[in-house]
Every structure is written in structure tokens, then in C-alpha cells.
Amino acid sequence: MMMINSGVTAAKGFQAAGIYAGIKKKRKDMALVYSQVPAKGAGTFTTNMVKAAPVKWDIQVTKESPFVQAVVLNSGIANACTGMEGDINNERMAKAVAKALNIPTEAVYTASTGIIGKQLPITTIEEGVLTLVKSLKDGNEAGKLAAEAIMTTDTYAKEAAIRFMIGDKKITIGGMAKGSGMIHPNMATMLGVLTTDLAISKELLQEALSENVKHTFNMVSVDRDTSTNDSLLILANGLAGNEEITEKNEDYETFCKALNMVTTDLAKQMAADGEGATKLLEVKVIGAKTWEDAANLSKSIISSNLVKTAVFGNDANWGRILCAMGYSGVVFDPDQVDLYIESEIGNLKLVEDGMATDYSEEVATKILSSNQVTAIADIKAGTATATAWGCDLTYDYVKINADYRS
Amino acid sequence: MMMINSGVTAAKGFQAAGIYAGIKKKRKDMALVYSQVPAKGAGTFTTNMVKAAPVKWDIQVTKESPFVQAVVLNSGIANACTGMEGDINNERMAKAVAKALNIPTEAVYTASTGIIGKQLPITTIEEGVLTLVKSLKDGNEAGKLAAEAIMTTDTYAKEAAIRFMIGDKKITIGGMAKGSGMIHPNMATMLGVLTTDLAISKELLQEALSENVKHTFNMVSVDRDTSTNDSLLILANGLAGNEEITEKNEDYETFCKALNMVTTDLAKQMAADGEGATKLLEVKVIGAKTWEDAANLSKSIISSNLVKTAVFGNDANWGRILCAMGYSGVVFDPDQVDLYIESEIGNLKLVEDGMATDYSEEVATKILSSNQVTAIADIKAGTATATAWGCDLTYDYVKINADYRS
Numbered sequence: 001m002m003m004i005n006s007g008v009t010a011a012k013g014f015q016a017a018g019i020y021a022g023i024k025k026k027r028k029d030m031a032l033v034y035s036q037v038p039a040k041g042a043g044t045f046t047t048n049m050v051k052a053a054p055v056k057w058d059i060q061v062t063k064e065s066p067f068v069q070a071v072v073l074n075s076g077i078a079n080a081c082t083g084m085e086g087d088i089n090n091e092r093m094a095k096a097v098a099k100a101l102n103i104p105t106e107a108v109y110t111a112s113t114g115i116i117g118k119q120l121p122i123t124t125i126e127e128g129v130l131t132l133v134k135s136l137k138d139g140n141e142a143g144k145l146a147a148e149a150i151m152t153t154d155t156y157a158k159e160a161a162i163r164f165m166i167g168d169k170k171i172t173i174g175g176m177a178k179g180s181g182m183i184h185p186n187m188a189t190m191l192g193v194l195t196t197d198l199a200i201s202k203e204l205l206q207e208a209l210s211e212n213v214k215h216t217f218n219m220v221s222v223d224r225d226t227s228t229n230d231s232l233l234i235l236a237n238g239l240a241g242n243e244e245i246t247e248k249n250e251d252y253e254t255f256c257k258a259l260n261m262v263t264t265d266l267a268k269q270m271a272a273d274g275e276g277a278t279k280l281l282e283v284k285v286i287g288a289k290t291w292e293d294a295a296n297l298s299k300s301i302i303s304s305n306l307v308k309t310a311v312f313g314n315d316a317n318w319g320r321i322l323c324a325m326g327y328s329g330v331v332f333d334p335d336q337v338d339l340y341i342e343s344e345i346g347n348l349k350l351v352e353d354g355m356a357t358d359y360s361e362e363v364a365t366k367i368l369s370s371n372q373v374t375a376i377a378d379i380k381a382g383t384a385t386a387t388a389w390g391c392d393l394t395y396d397y398v399k400i401n402a403d404y405r406s
Numbered sequence: 407m408m409m410i411n412s413g414v415t416a417a418k419g420f421q422a423a424g425i426y427a428g429i430k431k432k433r434k435d436m437a438l439v440y441s442q443v444p445a446k447g448a449g450t451f452t453t454n455m456v457k458a459a460p461v462k463w464d465i466q467v468t469k470e471s472p473f474v475q476a477v478v479l480n481s482g483i484a485n486a487c488t489g490m491e492g493d494i495n496n497e498r499m500a501k502a503v504a505k506a507l508n509i510p511t512e513a514v515y516t517a518s519t520g521i522i523g524k525q526l527p528i529t530t531i532e533e534g535v536l537t538l539v540k541s542l543k544d545g546n547e548a549g550k551l552a553a554e555a556i557m558t559t560d561t562y563a564k565e566a567a568i569r570f571m572i573g574d575k576k577i578t579i580g581g582m583a584k585g586s587g588m589i590h591p592n593m594a595t596m597l598g599v600l601t602t603d604l605a606i607s608k609e610l611l612q613e614a615l616s617e618n619v620k621h622t623f624n625m626v627s628v629d630r631d632t633s634t635n636d637s638l639l640i641l642a643n644g645l646a647g648n649e650e651i652t653e654k655n656e657d658y659e660t661f662c663k664a665l666n667m668v669t670t671d672l673a674k675q676m677a678a679d680g681e682g683a684t685k686l687l688e689v690k691v692i693g694a695k696t697w698e699d700a701a702n703l704s705k706s707i708i709s710s711n712l713v714k715t716a717v718f719g720n721d722a723n724w725g726r727i728l729c730a731m732g733y734s735g736v737v738f739d740p741d742q743v744d745l746y747i748e749s750e751i752g753n754l755k756l757v758e759d760g761m762a763t764d765y766s767e768e769v770a771t772k773i774l775s776s777n778q779v780t781a782i783a784d785i786k787a788g789t790a791t792a793t794a795w796g797c798d799l800t801y802d803y804v805k806i807n808a809d810y811r812s
Binding site: 047048049050051078080081082083115116117118227228305306309310312313315317318319320322323325326327328330331332334335351353354355356393394395397398399401402 | 453454455456457484486487488489521522523524633634711712715716718719721723724725726728729731732733734736737738740741757759760761762799800801803804805807808
């Protein structure tokens with residue numbers, strides 16, 4: 001297995017485009033991902049009661065369409081809280097793609113991200129679709145353009161890809177994502193598109209994706225707000241030529257492992273690029289009775305504003321970590337907890353059996369000053385572990401969000 | 407019923423003191439509240455798994471002591487995550503008070519707030535207790551000194567008091583609180599001491615307090631972090647001379663109503679003085695099926711970082727409110743929601759049936775620029791309502807918490 005420097009166009013038969021259509025003021029705002037042959041489609045979506053029009057559409061496509069072949073995305077406007085007009089506009093966006101590519105409307109996934117409550121400028125979008133289809137290309141550059149076109153407050157495009165073998169067939173998974181604000185467990189204005197040339201049944205593709213997000217995108221928190229638009233989509237077009245995976249055999253496990261590497265990479269990129277973030281914070285909880293306990297504890301820590309501001313200030317305020325564990329809802333013995341921090345600068349045990357060690361604050365601050373910091377909590381109750389990713393809470397987070405719409 | 411300008415010394419037979427003992431660098435750091443006669447005691451405490459030494463002590467006192475007569479408090483150090491030494495120090499603090507006042511140790515409540523994981527400077531505290539006891543006084547000034555001595559990052563002392571009649575007896579309830587950071591539903595580093603001269607059974611005093619916090623302190627959120635030290639204590643010494651309340655009669659209802667006015671006042675003061683806050687945000691959810699639904703929705707809105715930053719920026723970003731409602735876990739119809747904002751400047755309907763009205767952004771910004779803003783969400787599913795209080799999320803919140811310990 002080898003990570004490669006590519007994105008949604010890495011796998012055989014996938015093309016992409018990213019353009020400026022005129023929804024945003026200046027930056028690219030529409031993207032298209034296209035499979036030259038019909039592909040199996042699967043998706044996971046926001047758990048928010050308030051679901052944007054494209055989310056409702058994609059849930060139906062995932063349920064009912066035998067195959068999908070394209071994903072059209074726009075940034076700038078979320079098409080959420082837009083009523084029936086929003087649904088109609090969303091369908092028009094899908095229809096425009098279907099017509100230009102000569103595929104069924106039901107084979108088109110849609111995704112939108114941006115401001116809630118505004119209607120899409122639908123004629124601009126329809127014109128944009130024509131340009132997108134004309135711009136479709138193979139290769140890394142096209143994938144990059146698409147990844148850039150879905151950014152909102154992201155500061156860089158997020159791509160990842162991996163290559164591995166199943167039997168004698170070379171399989172590729174590629175992907176792009178956007179994140180930044182509103183990122184929280186249970187998915188957040190995170191859009192992600194994954195493409196693979198693997199041959200796999202639709203049922204197993206969905207199961208692999210659903211299981212995958214629990215350990216990757218749902219373990220990322222930037223600000224605990226779960227958005228109306230979160231969608232992670234995957235298209236598998238089978239062009240790698242492997243024997244179709246139809247049961248949970250060794251090949252399936254290999255695919256899941258590779259998928260996990262791509263999505264973990266994208267998830268960490270999202271966390272590190274959280275709005276206003278200066279560093280990636282990784283939290284590992286080890287020694288838990290169950291994975292659920294470890295996951296809930298690590299998410300509680302990563303979501304605490306007080307932990308996040310302390311990390312921003314390079315302050316080893318471990319009491320806030322214990323405190324966040326304490327209100328996680330997980331039962332554990334505070335007097336058993338060991339806490340460590342580590343970064344490329346070094347590592348340090350801050351707490352042993354629930355009480356401070358005589359660590360050096362100076363060394364702790366040095367370790368925390370890295371742009372990638374890991375906190376490890378050992379609760380000594382079992383062998384389960386989980387990892388969550390987040391970022392620090394900074395002045396810039398406040399600045400970006402106090403003034404997002406203007 | 408009339409709110410009066412006083413605090414913990416408002417009710418008959420209560421004295422207080424607040425001094426600088428030497429725990430903090432400069433500001434007052436110890437307080438004492440004393441009832442000249444034995445009083446019934448009740449309390450509600452943090453739900454955090456990690457409980458500070460004084461919290462464990464107070465829970466036991468509440469359960470086992472037939473009466474209480476004093477509350478000793480310190481700020482600067484929380485005496486949390488301090489192991490057995492912390493428990494011993496806490497007991498020494500209580501013992502010092504008991505000895506100086508010649509009352510049983512079990513009649514002394516303790517409370518600490520400040521940094522987690524540091525041991526109390528116990529000899530400094532024991533000396534402080536002697537000074538405190540010598541400084542005990544009747545009257546508003548003494549109450550104010552106590553309220554000041556429990557502040558941490560609070561910017562002003564929080565006091566409230568009310569006077570009302572039960573039969574021909576004049577009853578008084580007074581109180582003080584500290585809040586600021588780590589404030590969240592289920593109590594946060596919030597300390598509160600309430601005093602009353604009412605005669606009431608211990609059981610009903612506890613029940614009234616437990617029911618009360620659900621609607622007051624537990625409806626306040628500053629940053630969703632629930633602390634290790636939260637405690638709300640009440641002492642009722644019976645000196646008003648009313649017939650002891652031993653059942654849920656009209657007198658009990660009158661007391662609950664008065665208690666609610668005092669605690670709501672303190673809760674709002676706490677919310678408005680949230681770390682770095684520039685304004686008080688009040689969220690009312692109306693038209694809910696149950697109080698629980700309304701409470702969960704309003705707490706979800708008040709806790710959203712994205713809502714809080716938008717309010718800081720005077721931005722009527724109502725999409726974030728709907729979004730926060732959507733992930734509250736409450737089932738409702740987003741297409742039925744009406745949203746309003748109001749302040750002393752005016753009021754405005756932003757959303758009708760889940761979609762934006764054609765309101766003026768300029769007017770909305772003006773309304774939001776007040777230092778006390780209310781958002782109202784009508785979900786049109788029933789008649790239940792709930793109110794939550796919080797504040798905006800600002801640069802100063804980040805500043806205060808990135809650098810709390812230094």
C-alpha cells in the first residue's frame with residue numbers, strides 16, 4: 001500500500017474539473033467529478049434534523065439509483081433552509097449535469113456548501129455546469145482544481161490517494177474533502193468525494209464507508225457544530241478489473257484498510273485546517289474497556305473550548321483534559337488516569353494516577369509549541385483505544401466566524 | 407415580592423466576610439458565610455466524574471449532617487485532582503472554621519475554585535480562616551466582600567436578594583455566585599451560596615433547590631465545559647419565624663417562586679459576565695411539545711460557537727440557529743420554525759416557516775448591537791417553553807483561556 005500524491009482523478013476512469021462560475025465573488029465555486037463508466041455509489045450524510053436540499057437528494061440517489069456517474073458540487077451557497085425552491089434548484093443542477101453528460105439525472109450526486117438560507121443562482125449554476133463538462137480532464141491537475149473549487153474558509157485544498165494490490169490488480173482510491181468550520185463528530189460542513197476503480201457490490205461499498213467514517217471523519221471536531229450539508233460520497237467504477245467483492249473476505253479487509261488510510265489522511269488535513277487553527281491536535285485514549293468509551297472520551301477532550309484555548313497558548317493545563325473526560329458521560333476512575341503529551345520535540349508524562357507528576361512546565365510548553373501535538377490518556381480499564389483529531393481555538397476562529405457573511 | 411439590593415447577608419441571622427489570605431497574588435481569595443443559628447442545608451453539585459475534594463465533602467455533609475451553620479470558600483485553587491492530600495486539606499479547612507466558630511466540623515460546607523491539580527496552601531488557609539471569623543459582619547458591605555472574594559475571571563461580584571411575605575412573616579432570600587468560564591448546563595465552575603431565614607424542612611429545601619437549578623443555573627452556558635467544582639448551596643435558618651414548611655402547599659410555591667427570581671437573576675449575571683463576553687444572549691424556545699424539548703433546543707442554540715461568534719459580530723446569521731436546533735437531538739419540523747430577535751432597540755422576524763423573511767440586515771444588526779439580545783424560536787408543536795442564557799464568543803475568551811495559569 002502506498003499513498004500517492006493525487007486526488008479524485010487518481011483512480012482509472014475518473015475525470016474532474018473545477019471552475020469559477022460566478023456564485024462567489026472571485027474564487028472557484030463549482031466542481032465536477034465524472035466516471036467514464038457507471039459506478040456503484042454510496043454515501044454517509046449529516047445527522048442534523050435540518051438537511052440541505054442536496055443531502056436529501058443524495059440520500060434518495062444512494063437508496064434508489066442502481067448506479068451513479070457524476071458528482072456536481074458548488075461552494076458559496078449551501079442550499080439549506082431554502083424550502084421547495086431549494087429542492088427544485090437542486091434537481092435543476094443535477095439535470096443540467098445529466099443532460100450535458102448524457103446520463104440519467106438519478107446518476108448525479110449533488111453537494112453544496114456555504115451560506116445557509118440563500119437560494120442558488122440557478123441560471124449561473126446551469127451555465128457553470130456546461131463549462132464544467134467542457135473542462136473535464138484526467139490527471140492530478142484536474143483533481144486539484146476540483147478540490148480547490150469546493151473550499152469555503154479552508155486555507156488549502158485537501159486531497160489524498162492510495163494505491164494497493166488485490167490479487168494481481170492494481171487498485172486506486174482517491175479523494176478530496178473540504179472542512180474548516182462547523183466540523184464535529186457526526187459529520188460537519190464537510191464535503192468529501194472518494195473515487196475508486198475497485199469492483200465491489202453496492203451493499204459492501206456502503207457498509208465499508210459507514211464503518212469507516214466512525215473512525216475517521218466522525219472523530220474530527222473543530223467547533224462541535226454539526227452542519228446541514230455534510231456528505232461523504234464514494235463512487236466505485238470497477239475499471240481496475242478485479243473480481244467484484246461481494247463478501248467480507250480478505251480483499252474486502254484490504255480495501256477497508258486502504259480506505260481508512262485515505263480518509264484518515266483527509267480527516268487530519270481537515271482538523272489541521274480548522275478555522276483559525278495554528279496546530280493539529282490529536283487525542284488518543286488508550287486502556288479503555290470498549291472502543292465506544294475511548295471514542296467518547298477522546299471526542300470530549302478534542303471538543304473542549306478550554307482544552308483548545310490552552311493548546312493555543314502552549315499551556316499544559318492538564319486539569320482541563322481530566323475535566324473534559326469527566327463530563328464525557330463515560331464511567332472511569334479519575335484516580336487511575338495517566339496523561340502524556342508528545343510532539344516531534346519530545347514527550348512528557350503530565351499526570352500519573354490522576355495527579356500531576358513533577359514535570360517541567362518549560363519542557364511541556366516547548367512540546368506544545370509544535371504545529372502537531374498529541375495528547376494521550378491511559379485510563380487503565382482495558383485494551384480498547386480510539387483517536388480523535390481537532391485543532392486549537394484561536395483569535396482567528398472568532399474573527400472568521402464573527403464576520404463570515406460580509 | 408420585591409428584589410432588594412443585597413446578597414448573602416440579606417436574610418435574618420446571616421453574617422459574611424471576604425478577605426485576602428494569600429492564595430492568589432493580590433485579590434481577595436477567601437470568604438465565609440455564617441448563620442448565627444443552626445440551619446437546614448441543601449446543595450446541588452457537578453455531574454462531572456472528576457469531583458473536587460470540597461464537592462465530595464459537601465455531598466456527604468448534605469446527606470448526613472442534621473444542620474449546617476457555615477460555608478467557607480476560597481478562590482485561586484480548585485482543590486481538584488489533588489488525591490488524598492486534597493481531601494485532608496479540605497477537611498482541615500472545615501475543621502479550622504468549626505473550631506473558630508465552635509460548631510461541629512460536619513456543619514461546615516466548603517467550596518474551592520481556581521486552578522486544578524494544585525494543593526491548597528493549607529497553613530495560609532488556616533490562618534485565613536481566623537481572619538475571616540474575626541471579620542464576620544452583618545449587612546450589605548460584608549456580603550459584597552464575600553461575593554468579591556470568590557471571583558476568579560469574573561469581572562464583577564454577583565449578588566441578588568428578594569423579600570416576600572408568607573402569612574404575616576417577612577421572608578428574605580439572598581445569594582451570591584461566581585461563574586465566568588467553564589459554565590455549562592449541569593453546573594459549571596459556578597459556585598453559589600444562598601441564604602434564607604425561612605423555616606422549611608430539609609427535604610423540601612433540597613427538592614426546591616434541585617427543581618430550581620434545572621430552570622436557572624443549568625440553563626446557562628458559557629463554553630459547554632462542566633467543571634469539577636460546581637456547587638450551589640442553600641442554608642435556611644428559620645429565623646423569619648414562619649410556621650415550618652413541611653409540605654408542598656401554597657407557602658412552598660411562594661418560596662419556589664421567590665427562589666427562582668433570585669437564582670434567575672444570578673444566572674443571568676453569570677451568563678452576561680461569561681469570559682470575554684460583550685453581551686448577554688437569551689434564547690427562548692416556544693411552542694414545544696415538552697419542557698425538555700424546549701430546554702434541549704435552547705441549550706443547543708446557546709452553546710453553539712458559531713451562534714456565539716455571529717452574535718459577537720452582530721450578524722443575524724439565523725442559519726446557524728436553525729442548524730444548532732437541528733443537531734440538538736430534538737425531533738421537530740424545520741419547515742415550521744419561526745425565528746425572532748429582540749433587544750431594547752426593537753424586534754424582527756427573521757424566519758417564517760423555516761425560510762428567511764425579507765427582513766433588513768441593517769435593522770437586524772442594530773438590534774443585535776445591544777448588550778442584551780434575545781432570540782426566540784417558535785417550533786409550533788405545542789405550548790411548552792424554556793429559556794437559556796449565554797453570551798457571545800469573543801477574542802477575549804480566547805485570550806483569557808490561552809493564558810489562564812500564567
